[in-house]
Amino acid sequence: MNRDLSQTNEPAKSDSERNDFYNSLISEVGSAGKIEVARDSVSEPVIRSWCDAMSESNPLYINQDFANDSKHGRIIAPPAMLQVWTMSGLHLGNQFQRNTEDSPSAGVYQLLDEAGFTGVVATNATYHYDEVIKPGDLISASQKLLDISEEKTTAIGVGHFVTTETIYSDASGKQVGSMEFRVLKFKPGTGKKNEQAEQKPPRPKPASNSSTDWFWDACNNKELRIQSCNDCKNLQHPPAVRCLSCGSVLLDSITTSGKGSLHSWAIAHYPQVPAFDYPLIVGLVELEEGVRLVSNITDVEPEELEIGMPLEVHWLDVDNEFTLHQFKPIHDEKQESEIENTETNNNNQTFNGDQNNSETKSEQRHVSKLDPETVQIGDELPNSPVPITTLLIVSTALATRDYQDVHHDPKAAQSKGMPDIFMNILTSAGIVSRWINDWAGPEIDWNSIDLRLGTPNHPDDTMTLSGSVTEKTEHGNQISLVISFLGKNDRGVHVSGNAKILLPENSKEA
Amino acid sequence: MSTNFSSETAIVGIGATEFSKNSGRTPMELAVEACEAALEDAGVAASNVDGIVTFSSEQNFEIEVARNLRIPSLSHFSMIPHGGGAACGTIGQAASAIFSGSANYVLCYRAFNERSWHRFGSGVQDKHGGAEAFDVTFGWTSPFGLLTPASWVAMFATRYMHLSGATSEDFGRVAVTDRGFAATNPAAFFYERPITLEEHQESRWIVEPLHLLDCCQESDGGQAILVTSLERARDLPNPPAVIASAAQGATDDQQAMRSYYRDDISRIPEMKLCADQLWKNTGLGPSDIQVANIYDHFTPLFLPQLEEFGFCEKGEAKEFLRDGNIEMDGLLPTNTNGGQLGEAYIHGMNGIAEAVRQIRGTSVNQVENVENALVTAGTSVPTSALILSQDH
Numbered sequence: 003m004n005r006d007l008s009q010t011n012e013p014a015k016s017d018s019e020r021n022d023f024y025n026s027l028i029s030e031v032g033s034a035g036k037i038e039v040a041r042d043s044v045s046e047p048v049i050r051s052w053c054d055a056m057s058e059s060n061p062l063y064i065n066q067d068f069a070n071d072s073k074h075g076r077i078i079a080p081p082a083m084l085q086v087w088t089m090s091g092l093h094l095g096n097q098f099q100r101n102t103e104d105s106p107s108a109g110v111y112q113l114l115d116e117a118g119f120t121g122v123v124a125t126n127a128t129y130h131y132d133e134v135i136k137p138g139d140l141i142s143a144s145q146k147l148l149d150i151s152e153e154k155t156t157a158i159g160v161g162h163f164v165t166t167e168t169i170y171s172d173a174s175g176k177q178v179g180s181m182e183f184r185v186l187k188f189k190p191g192t193g194k195k196n197e198q199a200e201q202k203p204p205r206p207k208p209a210s211n212s213s214t215d216w217f218w219d220a221c222n223n224k225e226l227r228i229q230s231c232n233d234c235k236n237l238q239h240p241p242a243v244r245c246l247s248c249g250s251v252l253l254d255s256i257t258t259s260g261k262g263s264l265h266s267w268a269i270a271h272y273p274q275v276p277a278f279d280y281p282l283i284v285g286l287v288e289l290e291e292g293v294r295l296v297s298n299i300t301d302v303e304p305e306e307l308e309i310g311m312p313l314e315v316h317w318l319d320v321d322n323e324f325t326l327h328q329f330k331p332i333h334d335e336k337q338e339s340e341i342e343n344t345e346t347n348n349n350n351q352t353f354n355g356d357q358n359n360s361e362t363k364s365e366q367r368h369v370s371k372l373d374p375e376t377v378q379i380g381d382e383l384p385n386s387p388v389p390i391t392t393l394l395i396v397s398t399a400l401a402t403r404d405y406q407d408v409h410h411d412p413k414a415a416q417s418k419g420m421p422d423i424f425m426n427i428l429t430s431a432g433i434v435s436r437w438i439n440d441w442a443g444p445e446i447d448w449n450s451i452d453l454r455l456g457t458p459n460h461p462d463d464t465m466t467l468s469g470s471v472t473e474k475t476e477h478g479n480q481i482s483l484v485i486s487f488l489g490k491n492d493r494g495v496h497v498s499g500n501a502k503i504l505l506p507e508n509s510k511e512a
Numbered sequence: 513m514s515t516n517f518s519s520e521t522a523i524v525g526i527g528a529t530e531f532s533k534n535s536g537r538t539p540m541e542l543a544v545e546a547c548e549a550a551l552e553d554a555g556v557a558a559s560n561v562d563g564i565v566t567f568s569s570e571q572n573f574e575i576e577v578a579r580n581l582r583i584p585s586l587s588h589f590s591m592i593p594h595g596g597g598a599a600c601g602t603i604g605q606a607a608s609a610i611f612s613g614s615a616n617y618v619l620c621y622r623a624f625n626e627r628s629w630h631r632f633g634s635g636v637q638d639k640h641g642g643a644e645a646f647d648v649t650f651g652w653t654s655p656f657g658l659l660t661p662a663s664w665v666a667m668f669a670t671r672y673m674h675l676s677g678a679t680s681e682d683f684g685r686v687a688v689t690d691r692g693f694a695a696t697n698p699a700a701f702f703y704e705r706p707i708t709l710e711e712h713q714e715s716r717w718i719v720e721p722l723h724l725l726d727c728c729q730e731s732d733g734g735q736a737i738l739v740t741s742l743e744r745a746r747d748l749p750n751p752p753a754v755i756a757s758a759a760q761g762a763t764d765d766q767q768a769m770r771s772y773y774r775d776d777i778s779r780i781p782e783m784k785l786c787a788d789q790l791w792k793n794t795g796l797g798p799s800d801i802q803v804a805n806i807y808d809h810f811t812p813l814f815l816p817q818l819e820e821f822g823f824c825e826k827g828e829a830k831e832f833l834r835d836g837n838i839e840m841d842g843l844l845p846t847n848t849n850g851g852q853l854g855e856a857y858i859h860g861m862n863g864i865a866e867a868v869r870q871i872r873g874t875s876v877n878q879v880e881n882v883e884n885a886l887v888t889a890g891t892s893v894p895t896s897a898l899i900l901s902q903d904h
Contacts, residue, residue, distance in 0.1 A: 240767075272719075273660065296667075
């Protein structure tokens, strides 16, 4: 159902109609679905795909030798994959068929869909990890509908919160973990935030012709190219049809370093064009190669602008077919080193969904452990900025076997009331777990994690993770920690919550 | 480059509509009214007009204006590109046509509803997608939100401030002077509405470093000017405003509004080219100018113009302004009609009319003993300038 239909053509419901509808919904509460057995047993390839997408490099999940020497004696599945194993997977043609028949939440979702609550976002998840899951385990899930809220007005729309509990078991029937999961089923187009986002048209695309298409094509490949003369090596911008220095027709282009400095700037406040956010910083960037171009300056406050400040290019995917260069300040190394360093690895390391970088990244990550003696309440985890890209959102959705269209299809996401595709909650859990593993070391045991989701992560967002130790408990030789965390993007808090981990018993000797 | 017809032609008629934010009539009505007023002022019948020169953005084409004015035939007509930068160029090309013999009486005009119809400063966000060269130039700026004339000028302003040390208050001095003159000009949109420097500083940002009061406001209105030979002018009722020289300029790596790729973007080389021609053709220099109309669609670019004409050294316009030199009792009273900022934004044509009044001695803010008046046209585009002189 599209937004206009749900918003305007549907007659307003009376209170009694609304009550009847709600009563029909809550009559489903308490119902349990039959046991859902995973189609496939836990396997290393699926684990590796998940680790690739999440940039998880814990050797316990991917390195046979390391895992063999560990207390587990073999590779184990990341606990954050708990939910993945019984995901229904891809059903082309009728992708909800399986759910509709089997799970109690699906029946409620269908009722809500029919009533116009077609949008869906996950809002909370709490995972308890009871047993380590290993390749070969066959996981089954049993879902129970815990609660359906009355109609609520939320930022993204009017809707009902649906809470379920799922118990995961292995083939012997032993419980390996559980999940309490809450989603908001909402009417697209009924939220304030959402209306603004939907009305936001794309930026003006550059007018171009066959003399300049190469420049924008290069941008789409995230390459900043400048016209060059094959005869006299002159560089020029904007492109021309002759060399402006020697008149040659033998024009080519070079790839620039993408680095430069701020030559001048303007901060637009008015008039405001809906495609942009204001105040809008536009800079004249002088590239290292000596040529200037106009771009946006991002990641900087207006009062921090300084002519001559060093800048580097980054890229904005405006839509599927159009990528635009942007520039941001290069922070000098001195500033970087001021960020507090601990013995552990990956301080302030940029998480990157780009597969090409993941190998380098994992090489940089050293296998290390926290010292259980010195870690204390109040210790902060290193901040970790996570650039959210379309690639990251889509690859993690697929790696978590989540084929909901809102995680890969922008049009579908828009029709369901979101401005663009957004990251799924399994990925939020996966990334937070990865970050905590990076900090605490590979051989920690995971007890539980709970997440509350707020502002969605869309392409071009950067989510910065931060957190600290809020509890430290000693049980004999074993120490457990609770880490409270926060992942914020430019629009607000994407995720917050707590994770409980157990530090390895032998880590004192290590 | 030099013109050898210095002082062979003159402006003999000026005419304008009222300046407003909503004229309540069509731009064609404004154009015809302004031309009729200029002809009446000159004491010349429309049937004598045989040339029309206007400039781009003008939507009232010369043939339709001629039809309405019952001008029987046109032997010279042209439209100069680049909008406000061409204002003085229209007078130069009219003078050239008259000197060459291709016309005897040439009307130059601008008329529009750039406020009540399509707002001129609202931005080019919808102007993209074409493959023609001019459309493509917007591709280098529009996707980044640099969409309005104010935003294009702001980029120059920041650089100029950085290199010269000029401040927003220095820009404000231009606005305060303009509005001061406008306050005593009944024809000005801002008649009796002067501003203070504090009000300038407190006005909201449009595009930093430009405040609201650094920007002229779109206007509805029309202004027409009639040019003929000095010989004929001497037989007409008004004292001739002799066209001592008029010049156009476009220079290295010139772009429309966004010449950001030159070595020094704090300068206006195309205005320097105009200045060089004017001084050369007339033998005059900065100290020979008693009154000026310096284009002020946005205050920042007022400053480097003073420098290009040599009224002060490069980077020293701020001191020139701080010393009060553009005020009535200063070295160079400027924009005595209120300028584009205070009287109306008629793309510079009203500034030429004010220079004519200063030569005739009929300005509401008349400067004493005016021999020569300088007028400049729109900056950051290919531009133009002229000097009007007394007939001796």
